[in-house]
Amino acid sequence: MLVPADRRVGSMAFVHVERTTRLPPARVLREIPTVPTHRAVIDAARRMRNHDAVVAMMAEAIQRRRCTPEALARELADGKRAGRALPARALSPLLGGARSVAEVDAWRLLGRSKLPECRWNIKLFTAGGRYIATPDALVGRGRSRLGNRLPQPSRRARRPRRDARSEHALSESGCGSAPNPACPAPQ
Structure with missing residues (x-):
């Protein structure tokens, strides 16, 4: 008080x-x-x-x-x-x-590593402007990511499918869990 x-x-x-x-x-x-x-x-x-x-x-x-x-x-x-x-x-x-x-x-942990600097919670979109996900961290120039947030919360029963769709969209766009120069630029 x-x-x-x-x-x-x-x-x-x-x-x-x-x-x-x-x-x-x-x-x-x-x-x-x-x-x-x-x-x-x-x-x-x-x-x-x-x-x-x-x-x-x-x-x-x-x-x-x-x-x-x-x-x-x-x-x-x-x-x-x-x-x-x-x-x-x-x-x-x-x-x-x-x-x-x-x-x-x-x-x-990443700050103590020799990895490039990260950007946190950056929204990713397709070239056409469709939202893909919000990774927890984009490493370096955004070509590698840690975790992701889905576009919208979903019910528990549907979440595994939505997670799979999000992972697929990220992989298709070139932004998988491993470094890839084809990952879309964050906005």
């Missing part, structure tokens, strides 16, 4: 009270004043010790479009210095396009 810096209120049980000189305007949700998501996420992240939990929380807020990676970065830069290192380390890959704990792990 954020309170003005001149208030003398302390934390108790499960409520952490933080005094601040940067009290943002409240947004009322169901009659409860709240702070912007980017502020709440960074304030919580500064108190956490588990890297994956911080990444998961930040990625969730970004994926649900509650805030942007840039808003998190601004809040981190503008806020208190205490507890900033872990959130900064967790945010870096998210600013680069990673969207999950698994992608952040891949980001770090």
